[in-house]
Amino acid sequence: MTGGGSAPDVHQLVGELKNLRQGPAIVGVAGNERLSPAVRATFGLRDGDDAATVRVRMLGRLRAALKALMAEESAAVTVAFGLTPEYRGRYYKDRVEKFAEEQGVNPRTVRRWVDSALEPLARALLEAEAEPERGTGWWTDRLQLTLALDEPGLEALEIRRVVAARDGVTELDLAMTLTDAEPGLFDRVAFRMLYGGRLRIGPKESSDRLGMALTLPRPLRRGEVHEYALWVRLPEDFPLRRHCVCLPRYHCGNFDLRVRFPIDRPPAWVGRLVGVYQRDIDDDAVAAEQISVDAVGEVHTAFTNLASDRATGIRWRY
Numbered sequence: 229m230t231g232g233g234s235a236p237d238v239h240q241l242v243g244e245l246k247n248l249r250q251g252p253a254i255v256g257v258a259g260n261e262r263l264s265p266a267v268r269a270t271f272g273l274r275d276g277d278d279a280a281t282v283r284v285r286m287l288g289r290l291r292a293a294l295k296a297l298m299a300e301e302s303a304a305v306t307v308a309f310g311l312t313p314e315y316r317g318r319y320y321k322d323r324v325e326k327f328a329e330e331q332g333v334n335p336r337t338v339r340r341w342v343d344s345a346l347e348p349l350a351r352a353l354l355e356a357e358a359e360p361e362r363g364t365g366w367w368t369d370r371l372q373l374t375l376a377l378d379e380p381g382l383e384a385l386e387i388r389r390v391v392a393a394r395d396g397v398t399e400l401d402l403a404m405t406l407t408d409a410e411p412g413l414f415d416r417v418a419f420r421m422l423y424g425g426r427l428r429i430g431p432k433e434s435s436d437r438l439g440m441a442l443t444l445p446r447p448l449r450r451g452e453v454h455e456y457a458l459w460v461r462l463p464e465d466f467p468l469r470r471h472c473v474c475l476p477r478y479h480c481g482n483f484d485l486r487v488r489f490p491i492d493r494p495p496a497w498v499g500r501l502v503g504v505y506q507r508d509i510d511d512d513a514v515a516a517e518q519i520s521v522d523a524v525g526e527v528h529t530a531f532t533n534l535a536s537d538r539a540t541g542i543r544w545r546y
Contacts (some may be wrong), residue, residue: 238354244266245348245349249308249342250319251319263282270354272289272450272459274451280390281452281453284368284453288391290305291519291532292352295533296348298443299341300347300525302345304341305345307326307327307351308320308324312348312532313442317325318526322543340528354467365397366390366448366478367391367479367480368389368390368391368394368476368478369482370483371387371389371480371483371503372385372386372387372388377468378490379511383461383463384460386458386460387456387457388458389455390453390455393450394450396447398439398465399443399459400444401440404437404460406438406462408423417438419460420458422458426443428442429441435542440458469510470510471544473510474540475506475537476534476540479534483528483534483541484530485527485528485530486522486527487542488526489544494525495545497545498543499516500518501539501541502515502531503534503535503538503539504538504539506537
């Protein structure tokens, strides 16, 4: 059962967006009952959606709509609605003033950018599908990946929050790629589900790509949010390539990556890769923004709206 109400026209939605931006960011929305019928219709919200589902769907739709805006408008809207962690927990006026100070402009300029962006943002929201990847059944709202390279065998922790794009999703099709994997390597990889489903390994999709399927605890409704955690350990003799990237098959809204290097042998250089072709991951001719390794040998970086079938992450060299 849907939340009722029909989608507003562009001018009505602009007014609704102006109201939404005033509070302590979209992430602070408590639940469906505090939203107008027009907003619920625009974002495809349903009666009974919990606060987590409401936040994820609204954030996902807004981030997707940013693609229709110019760069300065996109940045200003990101601030206006508190779509990134550093601007959450503040009210609109505070967020605008913080962003204006960082950009070295007057707050009135930022408010003008936001106001000029609201109409194209409203059109993008009204023209878009309710969720990305409707045909494939689900998409990733947030992927958190932590790699520990300071152990004898590489250990990885993947925490993924997914959103159902249709009713009745019972399984997630996943995969792992290990570049230049030798025959039999995947047989020596250890997998352990910490929570969120039952993992089925195989079959191999290529010589270095292993297919996996995650059976969910129960069928998901369209728009429902689900999270799982998976621990992976590679054998000690695995020749790790000097990169860690995500190549999303389906839409991925956020990718948070942490890598812990041996403190006595940190890399000399680490760079961010954003939406590059898989064959170019290790190509030094492909630009990568340098990031620093901290005092305990860790790198932490984050990405939004990953390009499907393109590599996003980091590479390093010693």
